[in-house]
Amino acid sequence: MDLNLTADExxxxxxxxxxxxxxxxxxxxxxxxxTVEQHFAFLKTWQRTLYDGGWAGISWPREYGGRGAxxxxxxxxxxxMALAGAPPMANVLGLGLVGPTLIAxxxxxxxxxxxxKILSAEEIWCQGFSEPNAGSDLAGLQTEARLDGGHYVxxxxxxxxxxGWASDWCELVVRTDxxxxxxxxxxxxLVDMKSPGIEVRPLRQxxxxxxxxxxxxxxxxxxxxxxxxxxxxxxxxxMGTLMHERGTFGAGLQITYRRNMDRLxxxxxxxxxxxxxxxxxxxxxxxxxxxxxxxxxxxxxQMRAFSRISATGVPGPEGSIQKIFWSELNQRMQQVAQxxxxxxxxxxxxxxxxxxxxxxxxxxxxxxxNTIEAGTSEIQRNIIGHFVLGLPRSx
Ligand SMILES: Cc1cc2nc3c(=O)[nH]c(=O)nc-3n(C[C@H](O)[C@H](O)[C@H](O)COP(=O)(O)OP(=O)(O)OC[C@H]3O[C@@H](n4cnc5c(N)ncnc54)[C@H](O)[C@@H]3O)c2cc1C
Numbered sequence: 001m002d003l004n005l006t007a008d009e010x011x012x013x014x015x016x017x018x019x020x021x022x023x024x025x026x027x028x029x030x031x032x033x034x035t036v037e038q039h040f041a042f043l044k045t046w047q048r049t050l051y052d053g054g055w056a057g058i059s060w061p062r063e064y065g066g067r068g069a070x071x072x073x074x075x076x077x078x079x080x081m082a083l084a085g086a087p088p089m090a091n092v093l094g095l096g097l098v099g100p101t102l103i104a105x106x107x108x109x110x111x112x113x114x115x116x117k118i119l120s121a122e123e124i125w126c127q128g129f130s131e132p133n134a135g136s137d138l139a140g141l142q143t144e145a146r147l148d149g150g151h152y153v154x155x156x157x158x159x160x161x162x163x164g165w166a167s168d169w170c171e172l173v174v175r176t177d178x179x180x181x182x183x184x185x186x187x188x189x190l191v192d193m194k195s196p197g198i199e200v201r202p203l204r205q206x207x208x209x210x211x212x213x214x215x216x217x218x219x220x221x222x223x224x225x226x227x228x229x230x231x232x233x234x235x236x237x238x239m240g241t242l243m244h245e246r247g248t249f250g251a252g253l254q255i256t257y258r259r260n261m262d263r264l265x266x267x268x269x270x271x272x273x274x275x276x277x278x279x280x281x282x283x284x285x286x287x288x289x290x291x292x293x294x295x296x297x298x299x300x301x302q303m304r305a306f307s308r309i310s311a312t313g314v315p316g317p318e319g320s321i322q323k324i325f326w327s328e329l330n331q332r333m334q335q336v337a338q339x340x341x342x343x344x345x346x347x348x349x350x351x352x353x354x355x356x357x358x359x360x361x362x363x364x365x366x367x368x369x370n371t372i373e374a375g376t377s378e379i380q381r382n383i384i385g386h387f388v389l390g391l392p393r394s395x
Contacts, residue, residue: 005072005076009070009073009076012069012073012076013076016080017083017084019055021084023053024084024085024086025046025086028042029085029357029359030357036209040090042087043087043090043121044091044121046087046089047089047090047091047121048120048122051065051119054067055067055077056095057095057115057118057119058074059073060099060115061103064103064111064116064119065115065119065120070310071310074251078251078252079252079255080252082253082255082256083252083255090121090124091118091124092162093127093162093171094118094121094124094125094169097127097171097241098114098125098169098171098241099114099118100240100241101171101188101228101240101241102114103115105188105229105237105240114190123168124168125163125167126161126162126163126167126193127161127170127241128143128158128172128191129141129173130161131157131158132157135376136379138173138238139186139235141156141173141174142156142175143155143157143172143173143217144174145174145176145187145189145222147176152176152222152224152227153220153221154189154191154197154217154219154221155218155219155220157214157217158214158215159203159212159214160212161200161213161214161215162212162373163212164193164202164212164213164214164215165210168192168194169191170190170191171189172188172189172190172191173187173234173238174189176231176234177232184232184235186235186238187230187232187233187234188227188228188237188238189222189226190222190226190228191226195221195222196220196221197218197220198216199215199216200216201213201214201215201216205369206368207362207365242374243319253298253302254326257295257298257329257330260333261288261295261333263356264333265279265288267337267341268340271340284340287336287339291329291332291333291336294329295329297325298322298326301322302322304318305319305322317384317387317388320380320387321380323375323380324381327367327370328370328371330363330367331368331370331371334363334367335364337363337364338364341355341360345360345361345364347361348362349361349362
């Protein structure tokens with residue numbers, strides 16, 4: 001594994017860095033007064049700016065609006081975004097999951113119809129996988145689709161659907177053959193969220209946001225040309241989506257963590273413990289050093305995962321190792337921040353006494369979901385046990 005950039009990669013990095021310095025919004029993290037809808041509209045505009053500048057979908061094919069560049073350049077893109085502290089893009093699931101799935105499994109017509117609008121954020125996507133009784137055991141899902149002429153008729157319920165309230169389209173997994181073994185009778189459909197019979201109910205999280213939702217489907221008609229891959233082979237398509245979610249999701253995360261680490265060190269210099277800056281307390285120093293070492297481990301693991309994808313074209317089980325590591329590390333770092341801040345760590349951005357505009361209070365609460373989303377830590381450990389260590393299945 002060679003961690004040095006090639007001449008082309010360095011040129012790409014410098015070009016994008018200069019573009020970001022000119023175009024990336026600077027004040028966005030501290031905009032306290034805007035509503036969720038206003039904030040989302042801001043993120044959509046930002047993604048559109050990236051798209052118009054030719055910077056969306058770095059490794060996607062040129063014919064569908066991408067840049068046709070290498071995966072390493074895609075990684076550099078995310079790293080530069082994180083280094084610049086640029087806002088995230090609005091269409092997180094469209095870019096990270098649905099697009100790569102369509103590139104791998106979609107028909108030519110589906111690629112032409114959907115990919116560009118994912119990149120430009122003209123159409124926002126959500127992921128309709130989990131149900132009230134099917135999360136880790138995704139194959140146990142019950143939402144059914146019955147063939148009726150040229151349409152599938154969908155009935156059932158999804159839950160924890162991130163961005164459901166803002167989405168135009170959904171990558172939906174449904175049961176099309178109830179008689180088949182549970183992994184075999186599933187199909188993936190592309191569903192227009194404005195179809196009659198869909199109801200989205202936001203769920204309020206402990207951060208105060210309603211990032212995710214319940215989505216109900218009552219006799220929703222989906223044209224047969226919106227099937228992705230083969231009918232009843234949806235498990236393979238859904239697993240491809242999840243491998244991308246675990247494999248390439250958060251390529252810039254280690255840079256974001258590095259920035260958080262710098263903020264933590266700054267905090268430790270300003271907060272006082274026993275009459276001295278907390279940074280002089282040996283216990284605090286140990287904890288900060290541990291976080292620093294773990295961020296470096298995360299970087300090395302990430303490079304290993306990316307070299308694998310570069311060599312094979314698909315994410316491998318390293319994605320599961322990485323998923324456990326980044327999610328649990330974030331929780332540990334947020335915990336150290338709370339220990340440093342004491343009661344101030346609980347103030348959100350609306351309170352003038354909050355530190356970093358309430359970013360630590362928000363970060364601590366939001367981090368709890370990290371070890372659940374995209375597959376829980378227990379499930380990732382099962383995957384590593386089976387596929388990496390070759391142990392027998394535990395379930
Ligand atoms: C922030 C966030 C965003 C999300 N966004 C989406 C989204 O956009 N779309 C979507 O479809 N879903 C989404 N989800 C749902 C997520 O995929 C599920 O919550 C997750 O797969 C776990 O499923 P569950 O909640 O049903 O828990 P369960 O599967 O019921 O698990 C409960 C507990 O049992 C453990 N467990 C279960 N099975 C095993 C086993 N075989 N071995 C060991 N332990 C086991 C789990 O690890 C967990 O601790 C999101 C979740 C979060 C937190």
